[in-house]
Amino acid sequence: MSQKELGYSADKDKTTITRIIDSLEQRNAIKRHKxxxxxxxxRIYLTQEGRELIQELQPIPDKVNKSACIGLSENEVLSFKQTLQTLQNQIIDETDRFKLSSTE
Known part of the structure; x- marks a missing residue:
């Protein structure tokens, strides 16, 4: 994935994604190639160390998400996720429209 695509996917600005990538590269979690x-x-590539780091850290947000959803039905959680995705898509669309109108 390119650095730009990664920033877009992570919803991070160019400066922030560069700092994150620099930090991950110093930890040998990723490799950056022209x-x-x-x-x-x-282009950003995940290393074996990066894969191991993901395996080590992934249970943390999974556990937090599970705890945060206690008391909600599976349908309520699914509906909430769909609502968040819709909002995120609308924000991205509006941001893209704003960028286009400001360059004209």
Whole structure:
């Protein structure tokens, strides 16, 4: 994935994603390689250390999410997730429209 795509997927600005990538690279969790067709861009690759870090850390948000949803039915959780996804998509669309209108 390119650094730009990663920032977009993570909903982080360019500066923030660069800092995160720098930190992960120092921990040998990722490797950054120049994009083969775009010299200004980098491709980000997960290393074995990065895979192990994910395996180690993933249970934490899973446990927090499970605890936060105590008392909600499976349908309520699903509906909430769908609502959040809809809101996120609308925010992205509005942000994209704003960027387009500000460059015209």
């Amino acid at each position: 994009h083969p067709s775009d010299r200004r861009s980098f």
